[in-house]
Amino acid sequence: MAEPTPRQDEPRLRPAPLLFEPTAAAADPEHFFDLESIDDPHALLERATELTLAFRAAADRAMEFQAMAAAQLADPRHFDRLTTADISERAEWTEDYAKKMVEFGRDLLRGDDPGTT
Numbered sequence: 001m002a003e004p005t006p007r008q009d010e011p012r013l014r015p016a017p018l019l020f021e022p023t024a025a026a027a028d029p030e031h032f033f034d035l036e037s038i039d040d041p042h043a044l045l046e047r048a049t050e051l052t053l054a055f056r057a058a059a060d061r062a063m064e065f066q067a068m069a070a071a072q073l074a075d076p077r078h079f080d081r082l083t084t085a086d087i088s089e090r091a092e093w094t095e096d097y098a099k100k101m102v103e104f105g106r107d108l109l110r111g112d113d114p115g116t117t
Helices: 023-027 041-073 084-091 095-110
Strands: none
Touching (some): 041 084, 041 095
16 A cells, blocks of 8 residues: 655655666666566566555656646636636546546645545
C-alpha cells in the first residue's frame, strides 16, 4: 500500500531516482530500468522495491496536481470555468470522479489536509 502523502509540516521522503531510459533501451521490451541485468535476487528485490515506491510516490503527486488543475478549471470565479462534465471528458474520468477530484483539489489549494476533512 502506498505511503500517505506528507502534508505541510512533514518533509517529503525522496523516492529512489528514476534513471533515464535511453530510447534504444526503452524500445527493448525486456529492458526495464536495467533490472534485467541484476543477477543477485537480494539486489533485484531492493532495486525493484525502490522503483515501485518511486512510481507510487510519483503517481500520488501527479494525482494531486491533476486535482489542483481540475479545481482551478472549475473555479466559479472565472468566467471561462469548465463544468465537471467538461473536465471529466478532458481527463477521461467519470463525472462523479471529476467532482471528487475538484473537491480534493480545492482542499489542496486551501492547504487543508484532505485526510482529515
